[in-house]
Amino acid sequence: MFNEVYDVIVVGAGHAGSEAAAAAANMGSKTLLITMSLQNIAQMSCNPAMGGIAKGQIVREIDALGGYSGIVSDTSAIQFKMLNKSKGPAMWSPRVQSDRMRFAEDWRLLLEQTPNLDFYQEMVSGLIVENGTVVGVKTSLGIEVKGRSVVLTNGTFLNGLIHIGDKNFGGGRAGERAATGITEQLVGLGFESGRMKTGTPPRVDGRSLDYSKMVEQPGDVNPEKFSYLDITKPLEKQRSCHMTYTSALVHDLLREGFDRSPMFNGRIKSLGPRYCPSIEDKINRFADKDRHQLFVEPEGWDTCEMYVNGFSTSLPEDVQFKAMRSIVGFENVKFFRPGYAIEYDYFPPTQLRHTLETKLIEGLYFAGQINGTTGYEEAASQGLMAGINAALKVQEKDPFILRRDEAYIGVLVDDLITKGTEEPYRMFTSRAEYRTLLRQDNADFRLTAKGYELGLASEKRLRRMEEKRAQSEKFVQFFKDTSITAEEANPVLEAKDSATVSQQGKMFKLFARPNIGIEDVRQFEAVENYIQEHDLDREVIEQTEIQVKYSGYIEKEKNNADKLNRLENIKIPTNFDYSKLQSMSLEAREKLNKIQPVTISQASRISGVSPSDVSVLLVYMGR
Missing domain, CATH: 1.10.150.570 (GidA associated domain, C-terminal subdomain)
Known part of the structure; x- marks a missing residue:
């Protein structure tokens, strides 16, 4: 393999690297995935979950384009929730609780079944650059591997430094060594670098917790799934999470260790994610609050290991343990490992093109936390885009760039390249000016045809999307064409405290009312008959309801996008x-x-x- 010249070499096998390698290989490029540990491919370094606010939309987009994150999220899920269901559909965000071990295993097996993809376990210590173009990589053993393009997805491993209280040691994450050499070489080539930090909570023994004192957090009664493919199925059974709270006593115990916290004593000067602060940061910034929510999340179907979401910390382990034993339900808690903070190198993303190729070195791409982002989903989407564009460049084809009105992925990349980031970048729905267009339910309508043109999405996937769109459009037209009498409509309207009608009218107008949902209009015989006759599934019915209720908002946003796209x-x-x-x-x-x-x-x-x-x-x- 060392004598071969690869089309794409991907360095790092986290979420970004895994998607990058899968995309390039599936597009026909001979691809090599190099990682320091083949046992930790697509490892969930922090919380065992995928999706969430805006992040769920990104996973749906990755899936629609033909990436793997949605499929693996479904096959390894132990709980599913659609967040923000009480708000409009632009805010609905799918999230799964994952089996951490199964997630990594499913990713590895999928990658091993991917044609054109080779693997190698070693640390990449440098790049081979000739005349401003990358031509390969060099490993710590001195092995040189030639490649026409290179995608760096180093995560938190570049000169990673782990902090627990007044102790610190090199590492990319708990139990794994840091990667050295690449930052220094890139800076020597003219790149600007910086430092960021992130943190993770303690992992605890679930057998030592008293769940009867906590609030149970079950999954959805009728769970959905991430992938648009029918090879995955919604969950039939689920594991619950649990919620508890910190207290004034817990906060006082934590404050005792602030002078030994690397964040407060000045040893950590880099910025962490503002929207996922450590517990000590929350206590300091929100001094008026005497408690904060904590979510106890299972790490899998069968393991007793629990992730304490909301208790991210780098305080000394004795302080962590003492404070945690004062949390309701944690009185007898046993640690699997303490929480820690990690500092790592990143490269301000304004040094990239919209393809994620660097401006300084041709054929070199950055994806994931190396670009200053935080989160599995943000990393995976960048990996997908970098892998696609590296493959396209080698194949001498036009680059693939998504606009801000086409995908959250387009918003993410554009924000990074045009605005840069001085703190770990996390996606929110508020970052997208066209969020009514960029819903989780229509990612396949927006992106599957593009994935098919790239060679990532299958023809079967494309045909399924086209059939779904045709069915929903016909169902919307049914409501526009079908009339209903006042006698039939008023009992349903009265039951929902909605104004009655005095004459016959189109169903579309009634269905568009804010307080009238699909279950209400299904009481009309004509609607239920239509659904049964055409064998409409949940996705088509949901899509129809959104198109009826939000048609005005959607049209207005499309017009705004069209105006701004003239400048594009x-x-x-x-x-x-x-x-x-x-x-x-x-x-x-x-x-x-x-x-x-x-x-x-x-x-x-x-x-x-x-x-x-x-x-x-x-x-x-x-x-």
């Missing part, structure tokens, strides 16, 4: 020199010269570029 069509010449535009602000010129946006639309989203600066650009481009 105005290209900026490669290596354009903004310094000559003296009527533009100095800050804008500096930012634009550094980031080198491809279109006017991208330029408008860069921090420091004002609407007047965009006007100057438009005038210069003859618009």
